[in-house]
Amino acid sequence: MLQQRRCHNDNHGRAIIKVRFCSTCGAVLNSNVKQSQCPDERHAKMRRLQSTYCMDCGERLVRER
C-alpha cells in the first residue's frame, strides 16, 4: 500500500465498504465501487460535513492555502 500515513477514518477498518474513497485521506477504499461524477451540490454538502475528499469521485473538496 502506498498510503503510509495512519488515517483515523473508520472506513479503513471496515469489512464492507460502500464508498470508493476515504473522505479523510482520499485513498481508494473499494475499487469495486463505481467512480461517479458528482453534482456541485453534493460536494457542497460533503464540505459542510467536513470531508476533505469526496467519497464518490475522490476529488479534493478543501482547497490548499
Ligand SMILES: [Zn+2]
Ligand atoms: Zn483514510
Ligand SMILES: [Zn+2]
Ligand atoms: Zn464527488
